[in-house]
Each structure stands twice: as C-alpha cells, then as structure tokens.
Amino acid sequence: MLRVIGKRLLLLVPTLLGLSILLFAWVRALPGGPASALLGERATPEAIAQINEAYGFDRPLIEQYFTYIGRLLTGDFGNSVQTNRPVLDEFATRFPATVELAIVALVIAIAVGIPLGYLGAKYYGKALDHVSVVVSLLGVTIPVFFLAFILKWIFAVQLGWFPPDGRQDVRIDATHATGYYVLDGLLTGELDAAWDAIVHLVLPGLALASIPLAIIARITRASVLQVYGADYVRTARAKGLLPRIIRDRYILRNAMLPVVTTIGLQLGLLISGAVLTETVFNFAGIGQFLADAVFRRDFPVLQGFIIFIAILYSLINLIVDVSYSLIDPRVRVQ
C-alpha cells in the first residue's frame, strides 16, 4: 500500500511540471506578452518596458522558466499584485475560511444527498423518487450564485434568520489563533463566537452544497437501484434478514463505491463554487480572493491558485483511491 501511495505521489511530479510549463507559456503566449496582461488597459510602451525590466520578462525564455520553476520549488509563488504580499501568505490567511465553508457544504451534501438518493431508489417511481430526481436536476441547473442570491434574499433580507454576509459579526471581538473561526471559538471557550461563526456558515454552506448534493443524490440513486435487484440482496431477503441489516450490510455497503468516488470528485466543484459563493456572501476565503484577482488581473495569485488546486485535487483523488480498498476489500489499489 505504502509503495503504491509513493508511486502515485511520484506521478504527480510530471503532471505538475507539465502544468507549470502550460502556465508559463499561457501568460507569455499573449500578444503583447505578460506585461500587457498585467497592465491591461493601462499598457503604455514605457510601462511595459518598466514591467519587463522589473519582472525579468526581457530575459531569454529558458532562463525565465528556470527562474520561475526554481522559485516555485521553494514555495515562492511571487507577490500578489493587489496586496504586494507573498501569494502563499495570502492563501494561508484565507485558506481556513474556505476549508470551513467546504466542509459545511460537503457535510450538507452528503447528509442530504445520500438519504435522498437512497429513498429515491427505494421508492422508485413514487413521489419520493420524483423529489429526488427533481432535486438532482435543479441542483445542477440553478447557477450557484443565483441560488446564493435567493437564499440571501429569503433568509437574510426577508426573514432575518441568518446574517447576510461575512464570517463573523463585527461586534464580536474573538481571538483567532488558527483562523478556523468555529474551532477558535471552541478552543478559547468563546462559545458565542463559535456559534456566530456557525450561523454565518449556514447560507453560504447551503448554496455551495447544491451541486455536490445533486450529484451525490443522483449517483446514490443509480447505484442503489443497480444493487437493489442483485441476487445476493434477494437471497438475504429470502433468508429473512432484518431490513435494516439488508440495507446497511448488503445494499449500502455495495452501492457506496461509486458514491465515494463522486464525493472525492466534488472538490473541484466546491472550489470553483466557492469562488462564486464567497463573492456573494462577502466571505473572506481564497474563493473571494481569486475572484478579486481575476478582476484585477492579479496573475501571480491566479497561477499560484491553479497549481495549488491541481495539487489538492490530485491528492484527494489518491485518498479516494486508497479509501476504496477500505470500503471494499475486493478492490486492491494498483
């Protein structure tokens, strides 16, 4: 197992190397080069020359690439154009917010999606099945930021049950040791701060959960339907086993394999969804930071973000593959 994991980690190297070449070529392939991409409409010949000089864009391409990759390897993603601070530091301060949000969204998506898909399959063709099909269709067709608008308008503007934006009420003066606000509140015993952070997570969490929830429900339904008619399930029924045992040990356990893969694959959706959700709810995570970076043509941040996401994505896929063999002993990781 360890050897397999090691091999997979090694395979990450060529992927990341390729990605770095693509990213490097991507900005430089533009008409006008990276300087005019950075400057946008403010590109005058003098400004371009100045930027080229300052960032070394006038050096030979090979030299530029090796400087670039050398910096990447030491964790230097450059400085953000917006804040002039190192990209990695900016990520580090904002990452906990997005992780909190993504965890809440994933928990909602799993807690609602799996039962919904299961019930849809169990009551195939009945009302509950239709609910499950409609939810899984709407979840993928309603734009995330539109759903965020609706939730904000109903539950924050109209009903006032939840705060409309932010991570924490400004009146709460809490200490943030880890950056994970809920955890911070629990660690320092400031329970009202922890509760306030949770309340702020509900609406963005729901909005972000919509797409993964829909996909998880859909895959669970399809997978359970397939297992439902299997011979071993019929045998288990014929033996007179308790329905609960049939469900837990025979149906769910066998139906969960594709669901686990799907859950792993949701990471990409959660990250791109976070860019939109965090912007609507003014939630200071890496998603909102990326949205600002896009708007302000902050390319060091954009590049760093993409590499960061690619690493995260590949690692999660590895974890998913490894967790297969835990769920299903028949599967051996190769």
Next chain:
Amino acid sequence: MTALPPSPATAGAAPGAPSSGADTGTSRWRDAWRRLRRNPQGIAGAVIVGLFVLVAVLAPLLAPYAGTALPGRAEITPTGIPGIGEVPGFPLGLDRFGGDVLSKLIWGAQASLIIGLVSTAFGLIGGMLLGAIAGTFRGWVDAAIMRVVDILLSVPNLLLAVSIAAVLGQTPSAVMIAIGASQVPIFARLLRSTMLAQSSSDYVLAARTLGLGKGAITINHVLPNSMGPVIVQGTLTLATAVIEAAALSFLGLGGGRPETAEWGRMLTYAQNELAIAPQLAFLPGICIAITALGFTLLGEALREALDPRSGAR
C-alpha cells in the same frame, strides 16, 4: 462545470455498438429517435430548448425595445425602481439603468444562444480534432496529447475558463473562447475513449481486411459510430456554457457596457438592488436555470436514447 458527469457506461464503452447483423447505421438512429420520443423528460427538454431557440431567433420581432435601449429612464429614481406591472408599457418593470426588463430578457436569450453555440462548437471542434488525432495515430502522439489533456483536467472546469478569460481580456468573445477552450479536454478524452472502444470491433477488422487505409477507416467508420457520446456531451455542454457564461459575467469578465442585455450581466447588476428590487435578480436567474434545465433534460434523454444501457434502471 455543472453538467452532470457522463455515466461510466457512456464515458467508457461505445453506445449501441452494432450487435446484430441487421443493425445498420440508419436503424440505430431510428431506434434512438423512437426511444427519445417516448421519454417524457426528453420531450420536456426539447420543448424548453425549442421555445428558447424560438425566442432567441425571433428576438427582433418579440422584444418591444432594443437590448441596450433605455426607454424608461425617466421612471427611475435613486430609491425606486418600478417593478413588475408598476409602469404601463413595461410589463416586467425596469432595471437600474431604465431598460425594459422584458426586452432585455428576450435579447438575453439571443445572447445566451450565441454564447452557448459558439463556445460549444469551439470546444467540440477543438476536442474532436485532438481526440481524433490521438485515437487514430496512437503511440507517442496519443501519449503527448493525452498528457496535456490530463493536466488540463486537473484544474476544475470553471477555474480553467476563468483563467483563460482573465488572460484574453474583458470582451464577450474572450468569454466564448474561454468557455469553449475549457471544454476541449473533456471532448478530446471522450472521443478518444469511444474511438478506442470502437476500434476493436468486428466491422473495423472487416474494413482493415478489405485493405482500407487508416484515415478512411477513421473517417468513414470509426468516427460516425463514435458520435453518440459526443452529441450527448455537446447538448449537456450547452447547459454548462449558459451557466458558465453567467458566472464569468458575474465575476466581471464579460466586458462590454453594463446595460448589455445578457442574463448573467443582469443578475450581476441586480445584486446591489436585491433588497429593493429582487425581481431584477430572480427573472434572469430563472431564465438561466430553465434554459440549462432544458438542455440537461434533452442531453440526458439523448444519452438514454443512444445507449439504453446507461439509464439508471
């Protein structure tokens, strides 16, 4: 980004691979057509898509005003935006700039249709070229193309589109190219895997035995039989493109003037007036969702029609 992932059956194996001797190309498509007509979800999808296309094409006749016209400018006050049915002549009310919401929704359909078609065509053609080259020549060509495709697939689709659009600059055509380009790896991988599955079938062997060349076999035999999943993915991509175009607009990447009649743009500007004029956000949002729903339903129904085994039952 948001289209459903292709089910394992369609992504891996070829749909409706010729099974019996009597199964000719035409009867396969006729079978699919018959299954499609019997599928209520498919009919619902086709009706929505049909209406959407009709509105988009007939926009010049249907819309009371031009997309960028501001006929109700005089009715707008700093604190009040007339809502649905509040001012005669503007049935769905006005927006912040004084534009007629109904007209803008209608012109927005046209904008969405153009964005959807152009970007999907871009992704489809680019992906098919790469996929067909990889699937035909194999060897190092295949390996090289697929490595790049894999690398691109390691970046979430919407982020890829956002990054490309960010570099291309803030113009409407940049958005279309970005959305299309972000779909290229998906189409390439799909077509290649379908072609590989096809190339081991008996009819390819037969063609090879007859002495046909690689190119002729690919173009005349393998490609036509590999089109099913690509058509399905193309329909689903239209849904994705409509949603992603709105998302890119929302992130400020659409370019053009603020009052442009485009659903994503309307939604973006509506967020400032959510408390006083929520309909400005709801109407374009619902249009986007219904259009995406139509293409998704149609795409799913097409998938089941072309490959009955992929259905979830």
